[in-house]
Amino acid sequence: MVSSSSDHNTQFQSSPPLMANRHFSRTTSKSFSDLFIYVGGSLVALLLVWALWSFSSPAPDPNTFPTTFIKPSETEPVKLQDFNINFKQDSSVPTFYDDPTLTYTVGSPLKNWDEKRSTWLKHHPSFAAGAKERILMITGSQSTPCRNPMGDHLLLRFFKNKVDYCRIHGYDIFYNNVLLQPKMFTFWAKIPAVRAAMVAHPEAEWIWWVDSDAAITDMDFKLPLSRYKDHNLVVHGWSKLIYDKKSWTSLNAGVFLIRNCQWSLDFMEVWASMGPQNPNYEKWGATLRTTFKDKIFPESDDQSGLVYLLLHEKDTWGKKIYVEGEYYFEGYWLEIVEDLENTTRKYNDIEKGVRELRRRHAEKVSEHYSEIWKEHLKDAGNGKEGWRRPFITHFTGCQPCSGDHNMMYSRQTCWGAMEIALNFADNQVLRNFGFVHNSLSDSSRVSPLPFDYPASEIM
Numbered sequence: 361m362v363s364s365s366s367d368h369n370t371q372f373q374s375s376p377p378l379m380a381n382r383h384f385s386r387t388t389s390k391s392f393s394d395l396f397i398y399v400g401g402s403l404v405a406l407l408l409v410w411a412l413w414s415f416s417s418p419a420p421d422p423n424t425f426p427t428t429f430i431k432p433s434e435t436e437p438v439k440l441q442d443f444n445i446n447f448k449q450d451s452s453v454p455t456f457y458d459d460p461t462l463t464y465t466v467g468s469p470l471k472n473w474d475e476k477r478s479t480w481l482k483h484h485p486s487f488a489a490g491a492k493e494r495i496l497m498i499t500g501s502q503s504t505p506c507r508n509p510m511g512d513h514l515l516l517r518f519f520k521n522k523v524d525y526c527r528i529h530g531y532d533i534f535y536n537n538v539l540l541q542p543k544m545f546t547f548w549a550k551i552p553a554v555r556a557a558m559v560a561h562p563e564a565e566w567i568w569w570v571d572s573d574a575a576i577t578d579m580d581f582k583l584p585l586s587r588y589k590d591h592n593l594v595v596h597g598w599s600k601l602i603y604d605k606k607s608w609t610s611l612n613a614g615v616f617l618i619r620n621c622q623w624s625l626d627f628m629e630v631w632a633s634m635g636p637q638n639p640n641y642e643k644w645g646a647t648l649r650t651t652f653k654d655k656i657f658p659e660s661d662d663q664s665g666l667v668y669l670l671l672h673e674k675d676t677w678g679k680k681i682y683v684e685g686e687y688y689f690e691g692y693w694l695e696i697v698e699d700l701e702n703t704t705r706k707y708n709d710i711e712k713g714v715r716e717l718r719r720r721h722a723e724k725v726s727e728h729y730s731e732i733w734k735e736h737l738k739d740a741g742n743g744k745e746g747w748r749r750p751f752i753t754h755f756t757g758c759q760p761c762s763g764d765h766n767m768m769y770s771r772q773t774c775w776g777a778m779e780i781a782l783n784f785a786d787n788q789v790l791r792n793f794g795f796v797h798n799s800l801s802d803s804s805r806v807s808p809l810p811f812d813y814p815a816s817e818i819m
């Protein structure tokens with residue numbers, strides 16, 4: 361349990377307050393203006409022409425489409441998916457980026473985003489294919505070194521884990537380590553980061569926030585996006601605990617999937633308005649504490665805020681929020697880590713019986729083998745009762761960076777469990793590089809895998 365206001369961050373991955381980084385903003389605005397002069401110089405004539413009619417006629421003209429993308433051959437129709445993404449071409453037609461009033465910041469609402477995004481996609485057709493499934497993962501940590509001497513090392517390993525997952529599945533990833541809204545520190549910092557990422561990545565349908573202290577422990581598992589087709593926000597939680605128990609821990613706000621759309625921008629404005637940058641911050645703290653009997657610390661926090669919106673503005677927001685409780689969209693490490701040895705053994709036993717599953721392959725075609733695995737995981741079950749690999753193991757309360765772990769666990773318990781989970785995940789990656797950790801607790805030593813492992817034994 362959270363024991364006092366001073367350790368209220370223990371339920372979250374947090375970063376300490378910091379001042380706005382003046383150097384950073386100065387250099388950024390300088391390079392923006394340089395860029396503007398450069399682009400402006402070369403395109404000014406075109407922009408003027410387009411500006412004259414393009415604002416009054418939002419329908420894209422086919423002639424404005426880039427001419428550099430590969431043309432489908434006449435004889436063999438090529439599906440849109442076959443186009444390669446063109447990173448070198450930007451449309452000269454003005455887009456929302458050219459609108460001086462558009463911002464990347466929380467607190468300045470953005471309008472007609474769905475239309476703006478889709479217009480951008482129309483002008484960047486190489487990104488349009490597969491756009492509905494495109495995911496950008498965001499994670500991050502504080503801008504200064506960790507107080508815990510091994511904190512930065514642990515954060516590096518947690519980040520490596522996410523990079524591994526994103527590489528295998530072709531997702532983009534962004535690591536943020538500045539406060540984009542200086543007052544929105546600790547657990548509030550993710551909202552401004554997601555807000556900015558939506559504008560920076562119109563090609564991505566989903567933004568997936570994953571706390572820095574969460575590890576992906578099933579490298580094969582993919583988010584079941586079709587399940588969320590009618591929803592805009594996915595969080596891990598339990599409806600019963602939300603609506604019946606009114607508990608602030610009835611869901612976890614440390615991992616969420618949010619659609620890049622107007623609804624999400626509107627929702628985040630409302631959600632963020634409970635934060636420390638708002639004059640009503642203290643009032644919100646009191647309201648949330650009254651609402652949730654199990655909330656001990658007085659400050660308004662993003663997780664309680666989210667549960668509050670589900671409880672009190674269910675009609676406005678609830679319909680589009682999917683509370684995922686069926687699998688470990690994120691799971692509590694304490695109920696997961698002790699089983700990971702057995703999970704490894706179970707998976708190895710299955711592979712011993714199925715040659716196809718243990719066939720060596722290029723890392724790039726891993727998803728082919730994940731598909732084959734599905735058949736063998738039909739009865740694996742999910743969560744504590746099942747034996748399927750947990751998708752995300754979240755070290756809630758461990759605070760790798762500050763070292764201010766919850767007093768419920770010892771420092772050793774937290775770090776030891778993190779190593780086991782990270783090595784468990786790393787084994788799935790190293791497998792395709794021909795190696796395996798000597799044990800889940802041994803982060804340093806690995807052994808080469810013999811051909812036909814695990815049917816053959818490691819020497």
Ligand SMILES: *[C@@H]1O[C@H](CO)[C@@H](O)[C@H](O)[C@H]1NC(C)=O
Nearest residue numbers: 697698699700701702703705
């Ligand atoms: C792991 O499996 C062994 C053998 O089946 C069993 O005795 C043990 O209780 C299991 N451990 C856990 C943590 O479930």
